[in-house]
Amino acid sequence: MxxxxxxxxxxxxxxxxxxxxxxxxxxxxxxxxxxxxxxxxxxxxxxxxxxxxxxxxxxxxxxxxxxxxxxxxxxxxxxxxxxxxxxxxxxxxxxxxxxxxxxxxxxxxxxxxxxxxxxxxxxxxxxxxxxxxxxxxxxxxxxxxxxxxxxxxxxxxxxxxxxxxxxxxxxxxxxxxxxxxxxxxxxxxxxxxxxxxxxxxxxxDPRNICSYEWMAQIIRIGLAEDMITMMDLMGTDTAFIEKIRRIDSEVIQSLIKRMEAPASYVVCKKEDNYDIYQKKKTRIVDPVLIRDKQLVPASTVSEKARSKVEQLRSDSEQGIYLKLI
Missing domain, CATH: 1.10.3210.10 (Hypothetical protein af1432)
Incomplete structure (x- = not known):
């Protein structure tokens, strides 16, 4: 092949x-x-x-x-x-x-x-x-x-x-x-x-965050009220969408409509009256180089690399707050 x-x-x-x-x-x-x-x-x-x-x-x-x-x-x-x-x-x-x-x-x-x-x-x-x-x-x-x-x-x-x-x-x-x-x-x-x-x-990206929030809500509600099972999630995206479209629930159908329409939002701060907060898994990279036959992280070789790694860590750990409009 x-x-x-x-x-x-x-x-x-x-x-x-x-x-x-x-x-x-x-x-x-x-x-x-x-x-x-x-x-x-x-x-x-x-x-x-x-x-x-x-x-x-x-x-x-x-x-x-x-x-x-x-x-x-x-x-x-x-x-x-x-x-x-x-x-x-x-x-x-x-x-x-x-x-x-x-x-x-x-x-x-x-x-x-x-x-x-x-x-x-x-x-x-x-x-x-x-x-x-x-x-x-x-x-x-x-x-x-x-x-x-x-x-x-x-x-x-x-x-x-x-x-x-x-x-x-x-x-x-x-x-x-x-x-x-x-x-x-x-x-x-x-x-x-x-x-x-x-x-x-x-x-x-706020659109990414919103879609995750609304689909997660659908899954939580569906599982809690026995409208879906974990086996439904072992199929494909298309099959799952078709499954939830058939659910007789105003809340779930409203969430589906939200996902399929352009999200309207403003990025805000923790102290604001936010609607969505998400903090994803912290993800950083610090590539390794060989120097004097030793494996060393890029951040120890270059100040630019160190600064970028720290900025990535800081922004990744911060999460995002959104106000829906």
């Missing part, structure tokens, strides 16, 4: 990857949006978990990762519910990891174990501890393929960052003992800037 990606180019992949890509579990992700219900406010915000998952797999491949790690990358988000992280807001799960908590159970009750076993792979060894795959996952603020892919993908699509810059950044990556490092402090600073656009300018 030959597969292509706008960021990384074209690759011929092994049969096991082909079959995993064609599986119902991965195909479902074509209708699970990365930004949750935000595409209802802005149809251009339409990146899916499928695009991201395939992208992570290909980036791992491009950086020399094993076939097992590519499999882990392809399937790392397979347990995301409809509308991605909106479930975390609905359940007040501040760690944003509901999909990780249910991953083992979802995998065990899917066709993935049988498929992987048919090709001689131990699904438990590959899928149940992403932290063992050092290209795929790293604790913040280090870089990993998961963090890199959604950043590059979203700044290219939503902020018009040109492909030539993205490709030059990828060329600056080097792998040291399984760790993603950068050669140049300039590209480290560049990536911090791109990450800021995603985490602050995009994730905290």
């Amino acid at each position: 030959r597969i292509g990606d706008v960021l990384y180019g074209h690759f011929e992949v092994e049969e096991v990857l082909e079959q995993l890509i064609l599986s119902n579990e991965v195909q479902r992700l074509k209708d699970v949006h990365m930004a949750g219900p935000a595409y209802l406010q802005n149809p251009l915000w339409n990146e899916t978990r499928y695009e991201h998952s395939v992208g992570v797999m290909l980036l791992i491949r491009k950086l020399g990762g094993t076939l097992e790690e590519q499999i882990a990358g392809l399937l790392h988000d397979v347990s995301h519910t409809a509308f991605s992280h909106v479930i975390d807001l609905a359940l007040e799960n501040e760690s944003d990891d509901y999909h990780e908590k249910i991953k083992a159970d979802l995998v065990e009750h899917s066709e993935l174990p049988k498929l992987l076993q048919a090709y001689g792979f131990d699904y438990e060894q590959i899928l149940f501890d992403d932290q063992k795959w050092t290209l795929l996952e790293q604790e913040a603020p280090r870089l990993c393929c998961d963090r890199i892919d959604y950043t590059l993908r979203e700044v290219h699509r939503y902020f018009d960052v040109p492909l030539y810059e993205i490709k030059q950044f990828i060329e600056d990556i080097q792998i040291d003992d399984g760790q993603i490092t950068l050669r140049s402090i300039d590209w480290a600073v560049w990536f911090i800037d791109q990450y800021y656009k995603v985490v602050i300018d995009f994730f905290y």
